[in-house]
Amino acid sequence: MLARKYFCWYALFYCFLFLTGCKSKSSVVKKGPAEQVIPVKIDTIIKTVIVHDTVPKLSIGEHKVWTLGKMGSHAGMRQETAIHYDIRKPNYVIIHHTAQNSLDQTIRTFQVEHTKVSSHYVIGRDGVIVQMLNDYVRGWHAGLSKWGTITDLNSISIGIELDNNGREAFPDEQIAALLVVLDTLKTNYGIPTANFIGHADIAPARKNDPSVFFPWKKLADRGFGIWYNPAELVTAPDTFNPIDALKIIGYDTSNLKAAIIAFKRKFVINDVSPELTVYDKSILYNLYLKY
Template sequence: MALPVAITTEDKINMLMREGINKNADWSEAAHYDIRKPNFVIIHHTAQNSIQQTIRTFQLDHTKVSAHYVIGKDGRVVQMLNDYLRSWHAGRSKWGNVTDLNSVSLGIELDNNGKEPFPDVQINALLVLLDTLKTKYQIPFTNFLGHADVAPARKNDPSVFFPWKRLAEQGFGVWYDDSNLMSPPTNFNYVDALRIIGYDVSNLNAAIVAFKRKFIITDVSKELTDYDRRVLYNLYRRYF
């Protein structure tokens, strides 16, 4: 008896690409086309109790959520979807003019309940993965974001414990120059600055909190202090 042939992820992609509207049509592949190329990376924390629970969550039909990668506290990296497939990790989201982050991003979940620091071994594994993804897909350094960045009214991950500064120092994301925090000019429009960086300012308070959770950390109130405005101005100038 012949053994069953394992179907690879590449085979699955090829089968998906051949599923047209007319199922009875002949198939003759064209020479020129593109598959989805990720241009963003969105980082999450799982808000669950273990990596095993998260993997199981992503395999249940009714949960309707997934990610490309899950990283455990011990640095174990589990890939759950091919990079070229669209996972369901960002939900209702917006960054700049992009309103469907799922279609252009890779989702990475870190095993963390949102109330604890991230172990060094976990962050080190993340940095290795990010370097691989950045190199492979030529992802701009500004496009490494958190879930709360792209969905500020709904999400707070990857929490105030996440080391965004450390990532930015390695070329993944943006951080401010704390040695050059000059006061912004009198005509500085902080709403426009948040929008230009990428935040959805339709819910301004949520955007401010998301910004402060990431860059200020110790204060996540809805008001921008003088120091907050200097940080924002410093970051804003990096986009010109």
Template sequence: MIKSIHWYIILAFVLLGVMFGCAKQPYSSSNKIYRQQTKKFAKTLQANPGLPVSDSIQQPKHWVGTTNFNLRKPHFVILHHTAQENCNQTLNTFTSSKREVSAHYVICKEGTVYHILNDYLRAWHAGVSRWGQVEDINSVSIGIELDNNGSEPFPSAQIDALLALLNKLKSMYNIPTGNFIGHADIAPSRKQDPGILFPWELLAKQGFGYWYGDTSKVNVPKDFNGEYALKMIGYDMKNPASARVAFRRHFLSATINEVFSNAELKVLYLIWQKYY
């Protein structure tokens, strides 16, 4: 009898173990890796002359620790759509070390915001890209992914959550108005997101990115060069046709690959003036 009671107790513990195992947070293992990684980076930041300084020229004999500094701040916000089916799929992707992609925030359709990386750390969202003279966009930007398959409108709850987040980021890091741009703007030959359905005009009205306004009284100078203007705004002109399409995607909700019409040149002229 005593023996069988022992077995009941063991069985109860096994069952409890299984139950706790099932209730385990779905992202606990990736959270653990996150903690390990940030601890490693904290060590790099705290390194003093007694330790090798892995992120600068090693001259320990001449090291003097200044008292006046803070963290470097992000200077751009890059907006993406996930091109995936739902938020869970995106979170799975961003917590899989095999995929080697990430962002700082994921915003679901109903407005839930997942913060998945500290703003001061470098996410892997931009890839090979360029804006003006900046080529390492990941080092200077915050990446925000919107749950969207690329061919559906963005629900207002999702955009409201995005606007609230952008407000916070803009004031926290003093990000310039013109530096709220899309993935397709910085990688015109490779990317299309956040796509022609993204409400750039609405964002610009709230101070995130530029918009052109009334074009009816605009006189574009005869010597105005569209390609030069795109370059001055920031577009990578390695492939001028791709840059044109990226501009159209962002400001004209179109994707045709032709030289700019007079009406389109007016839009470009106004946007160019906002940047310069």
């Protein structure tokens, strides 16, 4: 609570700075020299990088101002500022199930101090979409994770939590709402088709979400994630190396059994044993050819 109160005063302070800075900003722009335009860009960043309070149904509600301060600056180096930049965009979407029992329970989880977890969106069983973080800020949903050579998924991804206890199907209304969010994100940020993945993909030894009930094929049919082509399944050739294939897709194979289980939970579904059968390898081979 103290932190929240402090943050409000902090936000007011920056609002004050921004408002009082507007006059000098416009006179600075008219002068023209590049270095004098810089304060305008910084104001733009301060205005743009914001943290939402609870914002139901994607509407823009109350905001907090958030600033970098001295973070990212290296003392002792000569400081010159380039004038061409904007804010980094998300390039991955990570899908989760909450393993909780209600939407409200998850919202509370993301709003109390001690949990240290959050996601950008939470989607209810009835299809209600709750945005809890601006797309441009770094949510805390991926945790210790790896995909390909990427080791900080939180920095480049949007986290979407689906209200689901992990032992139940995902209702059609919830998946329909998810598809709306995914379509918006893909359009707004140009996220590649293969970069819509699950928490268990990036943390196979720690996580199992979303569960076997999650309709990955339905998502892939709409352009979110990669799925194999059942009509093209063939026995993988003798030269095929399934471990390399898992790595090429993105899986961290340092715990190979966990990686195989994560792969099978997603693509084989009705068998999640930690060995690859001939059939499993044919699916993996078909996927491998798509990368």
